[in-house]
Amino acid sequence: MKLRLETAAMDALTVRLFDTIDESNMAWIIAADQTLRKALGEALIDLIPSYTTLLVHYDCQQLTFAQVTTLIRGALRHLTPAESQNGQLHEIPVWYDESVGPELGGVAKRAGLSVDALIERHCNHDYCVFALGFAPGYGFMGLVDEDIATPRLKTPRRKVAPGSVGIADRQTAIYPLLSPGGWNILGRTAVPLFEYAKRGEPLLRPGDKVRFKAISKKEFEAAGGDTTPMEERS
Amino acid sequence: MSQAMLTVKQAGPLALIQDTGRFGVGHLGVTQGGAADWVSFRWANWLLGNASDSAALEIVMGGNLTLVANAEVRLALTGADLGATVDGQPLTTNTSFLLRSGQTLIFRQPRRGLRAYLAFPGGLNAPKVLGSRACTAREQIGGLHEDGKPLQTGDQLIWHGGVTAEHVMPEGTKPAMPEKSCQLSMVLGSQAAHFAGRSLYDAFSQAWTVDNRADRMGVRLTGKPLRSSLGGIISEGIPLGAVQIPPDGQPIILMNDRQTIGGYPRLGALTPMACALLAQCLPGTEVRLRPVSASQAQVAYRNQMRVWQ
Numbered sequence: 001m002k003l004r005l006e007t008a009a010m011d012a013l014t015v016r017l018f019d020t021i022d023e024s025n026m027a028w029i030i031a032a033d034q035t036l037r038k039a040l041g042e043a044l045i046d047l048i049p050s051y052t053t054l055l056v057h058y059d060c061q062q063l064t065f066a067q068v069t070t071l072i073r074g075a076l077r078h079l080t081p082a083e084s085q086n087g088q089l090h091e092i093p094v095w096y097d098e099s100v101g102p103e104l105g106g107v108a109k110r111a112g113l114s115v116d117a118l119i120e121r122h123c124n125h126d127y128c129v130f131a132l133g134f135a136p137g138y139g140f141m142g143l144v145d146e147d148i149a150t151p152r153l154k155t156p157r158r159k160v161a162p163g164s165v166g167i168a169d170r171q172t173a174i175y176p177l178l179s180p181g182g183w184n185i186l187g188r189t190a191v192p193l194f195e196y197a198k199r200g201e202p203l204l205r206p207g208d209k210v211r212f213k214a215i216s217k218k219e220f221e222a223a224g225g226d227t228t229p230m231e232e233r234s
Numbered sequence: 235m236s237q238a239m240l241t242v243k244q245a246g247p248l249a250l251i252q253d254t255g256r257f258g259v260g261h262l263g264v265t266q267g268g269a270a271d272w273v274s275f276r277w278a279n280w281l282l283g284n285a286s287d288s289a290a291l292e293i294v295m296g297g298n299l300t301l302v303a304n305a306e307v308r309l310a311l312t313g314a315d316l317g318a319t320v321d322g323q324p325l326t327t328n329t330s331f332l333l334r335s336g337q338t339l340i341f342r343q344p345r346r347g348l349r350a351y352l353a354f355p356g357g358l359n360a361p362k363v364l365g366s367r368a369c370t371a372r373e374q375i376g377g378l379h380e381d382g383k384p385l386q387t388g389d390q391l392i393w394h395g396g397v398t399a400e401h402v403m404p405e406g407t408k409p410a411m412p413e414k415s416c417q418l419s420m421v422l423g424s425q426a427a428h429f430a431g432r433s434l435y436d437a438f439s440q441a442w443t444v445d446n447r448a449d450r451m452g453v454r455l456t457g458k459p460l461r462s463s464l465g466g467i468i469s470e471g472i473p474l475g476a477v478q479i480p481p482d483g484q485p486i487i488l489m490n491d492r493q494t495i496g497g498y499p500r501l502g503a504l505t506p507m508a509c510a511l512l513a514q515c516l517p518g519t520e521v522r523l524r525p526v527s528a529s530q531a532q533v534a535y536r537n538q539m540r541v542w543q
Contacts, residue, residue, distance in 0.1 A: 006424035009473035009503035010531040014424070021468060033261075046260035048471030050495050055471025057260070060532045061539060131469065132263040133495030136373055140469065140495075177374055194262075202262050 001028050003076055005069055011045075011060040015072060018052040021142070023128045025052060026207045027081035033206075034082070039075035043068075049206055050131040051140070087207035089126065092174065094165050094212050095220035096122075096187035099229040103150070103184035107167065111148045119214050121148050122186060126209040127172055137176040137194025137202035141210055144170045156182030161230055163188045165212065176202075187214075190225035238305035240333075240391040246299030246341060249385040251358055251377050254287040256366035260494050266474060267368030267376065268490050270450055270513035271349050272506065273409045273538070274313035278353035280542050281310035281330045283399025288357025289367040291385070293350045296341035301391070303333045308398045309354060314347025314411060314514055328408050330400055347411035347514040356394030370491050372451065407541060409510070415441065415520040418508040420477060421528045425464065425499050429479075433460040437501060438523050442485070446517035450491040452478075453512055455521065459483025462499040469497040475504030477523075487512060505531040507538060 004016040017032060018025045033049045036056060040047075046057040058068050096119045098104050108118040127141035134140075149170045157180060160166075164175040166183030175181060176193035194202045204210065221227060252275065255268025269275030269292055279288045293299055296316035310330040311318060318325040318341050325331060325339075327350070333339055341350060360367045360378050369377030369384065376382055378389055385391075426434065442455035460483045472478070476488040478498040487504055488496075489512075504512065505526065515521060526534075 007421060007502075007528055008423055008471075008500075009475060010421050010505045010528050010535065012473035012503070014470060045257050046266075048260040048494055050470045051468050053468075053470040055260075055473060057473060061536060065528045065532065131495060132261060133469065133471075134263060134493050136262055136264045136375070138263050179372065206261075 001079070003073070005072060008055060012055060012057045013068065013072065015054045015056060015076070016052065017054075021051045021130065023143070026128060026130065028079065029054065030207045031079055031082040032076060035075050035079060036072065039071055048133070050133065082207070087129070087205070087209055089209045089211065090203065091211050091213055092189050092191055093215040093219065093223065094187040094189045095217055095225060096214050097217065100161065100227065101165070101185050101187040102230050103166075104186050107148060107150045107184050107186065110150055113148070118148060119186075121145050122167070122172070123212045123214055126211050129204045129206050129208040129210060131206055132202060132204065135176055135179055137204065138173060139193075139202075139204035139210070140171055140173055142171045144172050146170065150184050152182040153184065156180055160185065161188065161226070161228070163190060163225070164230070165189055185230065188220070188225060190220060190223040236304065237392060238307060238395070240301045240303050240307070240339075242300070242385050242387055242389040242391070243302050243338070244298055244300040245385050245387045245389070246293065246295065246297035248294040249299050250292045250369040251289050251360050251367055252292045252369060253289045253357075253367050255490060256364055256368050256376075259364050260471065263494050264364060264375070265370055265373060265491050265494060267366065267370045269351065270490050271313055271351070271409075271510045273510040274349070275351045276542055277328065277403065277409065278310045278312040278351040279357070281312070281399075281401050281403070282308065282353050282355060283401060284353060284355070284357055286542060288353065288394075289360055290354065290358060291352040291391075293341050293352060294348060296343050296350070299341040299385070301339045303335055303337055303339070306332060306334050307355065307393070308332055308400070309352055311350060311352055312409070313350040315345040316350045317342035317345055318350065328403050330398075344516060346413065348516050349513055354391070354393035355398040356396040359392040359394055372491060412511060412515050412519055415522070416511055416515065417522050417524050418512055419505045419526045419531060419534075420475075420502050420508065420523045421505060421531055422525055423500050423502040425462070425467070426501050428462045428464045428499060429501060430461055430463070433462070436460060438525060441520040441522055444512075444515045444517050444519045444521060448517060450489055452486045452488050452492060453515070455485045455487065457484070460485065460501070464499040466497050467499055469495045472496050473503050474506060475509045477501040477503060489513065506535060
């Protein structure tokens with residue numbers, strides 16, 4: 001871990017801790033997140049942690065540029081990584097099927113695997129949640145087995161159904177709501193990722209782990225899953 | 235007497251309930267939202283003596299948005315001149331006015347600027363989602379029905395009410411609407427070092443054109459392409475106004491409804507005041523980027539905030 005503060009905007013700084021993606025970053029990022037929230041208090045407007053950085057948006061009517069940099073450096077001087085057992089393990093049931101996961105066949109073929117073997121490979125790892133972003137509750141997870149890593153679609157879909165589970169390179173994610181997207185979709189889950197009306201809290205948090213579990217169409221329907229085939233393609 | 239309200243007789247292309255935005259939720263992946271021209275938005279509330287974060291209408295383009303009152307109400311109009319009329323009589327922007335029971339308020343088309351703001355006594359009444367009434371279509375969150383939808387024909391607008399002030403804008407404080415061209419202040423980010431000297435020169439010496447691919451998420455500029463030695467970066471948090479340079483070298487300025495994290499190199503970020511100005515630029519407007527330091531920008535920002543105190 002080495003700390004660098006970078007100007008991001010008039011009232012925002014990027015706190016850079018690492019240069020590469022690694023699961024071991026997360027304990028540091030989570031610790032820095034907690035420490036900075038405490039240190040900035042009321043002067044903090046937003047704090048967005050990601051794979052290697054934290055974006056600090058502060059209230060420039062309360063703190064000047066010089067004050068905020070001094071404050072952040074001081075707060076992070078003696079940072080120690082967070083306890084790793086803080087994260088939760090979520091088991092996410094997924095119905096892997098061509099009708100709701102149009103790239104299932106293509107990704108399997110590319111990897112030289114049968115569809116069943118691909119599904120097994122995707123389920124065979126506890127993925128780390130690195131960051132939330134792109135859409136409310138959208139967790140960037142990884143790292144996917146190198147053998148099944150697949151680049152994004154050349155042309156993104158205009159509409160990806162909510163609950164779609166996809167991969168892009170060595171990352172995997174679940175689309176919380178209907179949105180455009182360019183990831184390779186393998187299946188669908190009925191688990192809600194973000195229910196703002198009810199809880200206003202996302203299911204996944206940075207540092208959590210996710211294990212996918214293949215289920216049948218019957219089980220998916222029983223869980224309230226929508227079996228409508230992947231919507232309109234662009 | 236029935237509830238005082240404005241009924242949407244005809245919805246224009248895009249009228250959204252907005253406030254200052256949704257803060258403290260960026261780490262959940264939830265975007266900031268809020269009035270794109272926050273300066274005009276603040277003025278609209280100020281004219282009525284409202285709290286500065288009271289929800290108002292952001293009206294884009296106009297497009298014959300038609301509102302009818304069932305009771306007398308004082309409203310305030312700021313931002314773009316969208317050819318608004320009350321029963322056919324032209325309205326002056328940057329003032330408050332009385333709309334009487336039965337009168338019809340129509341927004342036609344942009345004559346200067348792009349977004350008008352209409353403030354209501356005490357602010358519009360709409361449910362708060364994650365601490366804000368800001369309406370974000372992409373996230374299906376906020377707005378009148380909590381689903382992120384813009385105003386629909388038949389919608390009924392209700393306000394909190396209370397005594398309203400009749401403030402008048404001091405001379406020389408009216409927010410300028412860009413016409414054919416404008417200057418946008420920008421704070422250089424640390425990734426600027428990865429742009430070749432030639433590209434840095436091009437960034438600040440040429441007139442960029444506002445593209446028609448522009449919305450509340452981002453505004454694309456076209457011109458001589460910029461080159462960075464960073465192909466892509468590891469996705470990280472994106473501030474308001476971030477000047478993102480995708481592989482085609484054409485900048486995208488990320489606005490209120492931007493994705494919270496992203497992986498394109500950034501030259502820096504427009505100041506919040508420049509973002510407000512850009513939100514009023516019609517496609518085809520020429521813009522020049524002007525580098526300022528973060529400290530300079532903060533002074534200008536604090537001076538602006540002081541005007542409303």
